[in-house]
Amino acid sequence: MGMKQDIVIKSEYTNNARSSSGKGSRGSSPGQYVMRYMAREDATEVLAPVRMSQASGTENFEAYDSATFTRYMARDQATERLISKDDEDLQNENDFGSPLVLKHKFRKIDKMSGRAFGKGGISLTHEELESSSQNIQNAFDEGHSVQKIVLSFTEDYLRETGVLDPKFKHKGRGSYKGHIDQLKLRHAVMKGVERMTKVGRFIDPEWVGxxxxxxxxxxxxxxxxDTKFSKSRMKNDGADRGxxxxxxxxMLRKGIHFSLEDMSQLKSFHGQASVERRNVVAFVKDYAYATLHENAAIQLLVAGLPKNKKEWRYGTNRKSMRHSNALAVQIVEKAFATEPEKxxxxxxxxxxxxxxxxxxxxxKLNDRSKKRLIKEGLERIIKRSVNGLYKMLKRIDPAEFTTRTTMTDIQSSSDEKLAQALKQSNQSGAFDPAAFALRVRxxxxxxxxxxxxxxxxxxxAMEYDTAKENGLVDETAHVMRLFYEEELEYHMGVADKYRTFLSFHHNKDVESVQHMTPRYEVLVSRYQEIAKREKETLSVDRQRRNEYARDLRAYTFDCFQQGIGSLKEWRAITNYDREAGTVETLFVLPVRPKTRAENLSPIHFDAVKAWDVHHLGLDYYNKPDARIDTKNTLSFAGVFKARKQRAEAAEIYVKETGQELQALSTAKRDIDDMEQVVQKAVDEGLIQTVMLSDLSSEDERQLYTLPLDRSINVARQVRQSLEQVEMMEQEEEEELE
Structure with a gap:
């Protein structure tokens, strides 16, 4: 068949200059014709906003960039507002997480976006469509002719030009939806209209397709x-040609055909027709995942609580509440961190x-006493908040506790319960969820x-160094500085070990590196400036070096805290001589921030992996023959010896000066645990493990819990609990007065 038969064109026009005033020869509302008929939802398909303009002199097309399109930015903002529950459509907290709420927001944002194309682009937003329609209506009102053109394509032609999915089978009216390459066809029509209006001598055409x-x-x-009157198109009556x-x-056919031929070798864009749906699905999934992430914590808390609701109390010594209280504190602290005002x-x-x-x-409290007072106040806030959360959970109808799965059983279990659930032998190598949960936790x-x-x-350590610079520290207190440095390095090394294990869990390293890079570059410049000046003056600028050292330590510590620095970086800037008993910050260049994937090497992991053998009892549960080789035994023993030496010296100083230090007491208990384990490792080459007889049973848990689509506004509940306690305290004070 010829091009004329493959692309059938029918056209008519309407013009109010050739009809009774305000009526038009074929309708007086072409703008409404565009909005209500042409772009109606049941007939059209949405195309995600995509740029298809060519770079000058090349065959390359610009890439799709959703960030440049207001609609997608608005969708992103709408999703974020719903996730944060800061939205007028969330009057009922049970609506949180419902895809219907999000889709309702999108409909309000999108309206008819993506259904039409035209002079404004290949995918018009609702506002652009309204604007183009109004421009067409205004042109009509001014006496211009409005062309109404209908193009029909044969199925064979659409297949030959790659517009129709080759696997498509026609099944009647409406079956083409989802199978037409909207991007190619729209682009081709735009080229055709461009040729047609050029040969037709339109001056400033406005159009929508x-x-x-x-x-x-x-x-x-x-x-x-045409929005301007063209002499070439003007008839004797002063109106546009019809x-x-x-x-x-x-020319319209040729423009379409040649454009489709040019794109025939391009990879099919069939998927572009569904980009819009995938975009919506992606936002809905983000929203759903946020809901699941938030609700999962409450779900596991409820599953792990004892059946006896009278035991649901924070601060109790009951073993049945130990794990639940830890989960509840995490939930409350997250609400504090993410929604401090609410x-x-x-x-x-x-x-x-x-x-x-x-x-x-x-x-007249000293700083330490004041900090203890603040710590006690925070503990009271947490206690009230957790108990308020329990109080609210008690009010939930037990009929709502309908969900129970293997994973909720496992994840809501205490460590002891998990250990009891471990398979004592797993010869098949099958996945053991209890073992996995226990280790990851x-x-x-x-x-x-x-x-x-x-x-x-x-x-x-920094408080000590500052006090020393100000002449407020006696030389005998130096043993405390050595103790601080020893513990600092020990905990850095062990943290590195577990960061290596859990590196799959962290995906924000790149952002952290970008955040810290400016500080790194400033320090590099300062170092080079100081070094250059000292070289020129042949003297050491002690004051500037000290200021640089403080900032270098702070930068390196911050890198560690964010997971983009390790013990290696700390040692690169610190000279800690155990034999001489000295600690100093070196005048060196800073180490650039690095992702943990780049930084936590197998060599570093091997160096620190045995430092906490005394904490691995549950890791080797019920395996009395778990062995440790000589290299790791010596590494563990060496760390124990160094820690013990510094802690004992610090303990003597603290006792002699009549002071107390909680951090020292904690470290001493941990070192005592090390001493019990290190002897077994040295003498027998074995790791001290936890046996079944070492574990005590715990009370029965509730197990059945809330479904994941049941939302609880923790921030609101916590605030109500704190406000209620505050009101009670005020009333008590008024009664005393």
């Missing part, structure tokens, strides 16, 4: 009007800080514990 797929053939509808002529139709944390913490300031002045806990300890000893 839609591909309609609700019939047995593929049609393209075009509404087009129908497009055969020459214009011929959870009431900022207000409650301000009251604690104000009280600590007032007591500090009134009772243990690794996470240890990583967090050692990272927190690094922060504790870094703070103590």
């Amino acid at each position: 839609t591909i309609q797929l609700d019939t047995s053939h593929v049609h393209v509808h075009i509404a087009l009007a 129908k497009i002529n055969e020459r214009e139709k011929k 959870s009431g944390y900022n207000k409650a913490m301000k009251a604690v800080l104000d009280y600590a300031d007032e007591s500090s002045v009134k009772n 243990g690794y996470n806990k240890r990583q967090d514990l050692h990272t927190e300890s690094v922060g504790t000893y870094y703070t103590l």
Whole structure:
């Protein structure tokens, strides 16, 4: 068949200059014709916004970039607002997580976006479509002719040009949806209209096109009007010429055909027609994952609580509540961190800080006593919040506790319960979820514990150094500085070990590296400037070196805390001589921040992996013959000896000066545990493991829990709990007065 038969063109026009005033020869509302008929939802298909303009003089097409399209940015913002529950459509917290809520938001944002194309681009937003339609209506009102053009394509032609999915089988009206390459066809029509308006001598044409797929053939509808009067198109009555002529139709066909031929060798864009759906699905999944992530914590908390609700209390010594309380604290602390205002944390913490300031002045407290007061205040806030959460959970109808799975059983278990559930023999090598959960949980806990300890000893060391610079430290206190450094390095090394194990869990290293790089570059410049100046003056600038050293330590510590630095980097800037008993920050260049995948090498892991053998009892549960080789035994023993030496010296100093230090007491208990294990490792080459007889049973858990689509607004509940306690305290004070 010829091109004329493959692409059938029908056209008509409407013009109010050749009809009674305000009526038009074929309709007086071409703008509404575009919006209500051409771009109607049931006939058209959405195309995700895609740029297809060519770079000058090349055959390359610009890439799709969703960030440049307002609609997708609005979708992203809508999703984020719903995830944060900061949205007017979330009056009922049970709506949180429902895809219907998100899709409702998208409909309000999108309206008719992506259904039409035209002068404004290959995928018009709703606002652009409205604007083009209004421009066409305005042109009509001013006396211009509005062209209504319909293109029909044969199925064979669409297959030959790669517009139709080769696997497609026509099954009647509407079956073309999802099988037409919208991107290619729209682009080709745009080229055709460009040729047609050029040969037709349009001056400033405004037009809109839609591909309609609700019939047995593929049609393209075009509404087009020149917005300026062209002498070449003007008739004797002063109005635009009516129908497009055969020459214009011929150029329209050629433009479409040649464009499709040019794109025939390109990889098919069939998938572009579904990009819009995939985009919506992606946002819905993000929203659903956020819901699941938040609700999963509550789900596991409920599953692990004892059946006896009277035991649901924070601060109890019951073993049945130990794991549940730990989970509840994590949930509350997350609400504090992510929603400090909504959870009431900022207000409650301000009251604690104000009280600590007032007591500090009134009772002349030192910094340590003031910090202890603040710590006690925070503990009270957590206690009230957790108990408030339990109180709310008690009010939930037990009929809602309908969910129970193997994974909720495992993940809500305490460490002891998990150990009891381990398969004592796994000859088949099958996946053991209890063992996996126990190890991952243990690794996470240890990583967090050692990272927190690094922060504790870094703070103590920096406080010591500052006091020493100000002449406030006696030389006999130097044993404390050595103790701090020993513990700092120990906890850094063990944290590195578990960061290596859990490196798959962290995907924000690149962002952290980008965040810290400016500080790195500033330090490099400062180092080079100081070195250059000292070389020129042949003297050491001690003051600038000390300032640089403080900032170098802070930068290196921050890199470690963010997971983009390790013990290796700390040792690169620190000269800790155990034999001489000295610690100093070296005047060296900073180490650039690196992702843990780049930084935590197998060599470094081998150097630190045996430092906490005394914590591996559950890792080798019920395996009394778990062996440790000589190399790792010596490594473990060496760390134990160094820690013990520094801790004993620090303990003597603290006792002689009549002081107390919680960090020292904690370290001593851990070193005592090491001493029991190190002897078995040295004498027998065995790791001291946990046996079944060492584990005590715990009370029965609830096990059945809430489904994941049941949401609980923790921040709101915590705030209500804190406000209720505050009101009760105020009433008590008023009664006393």
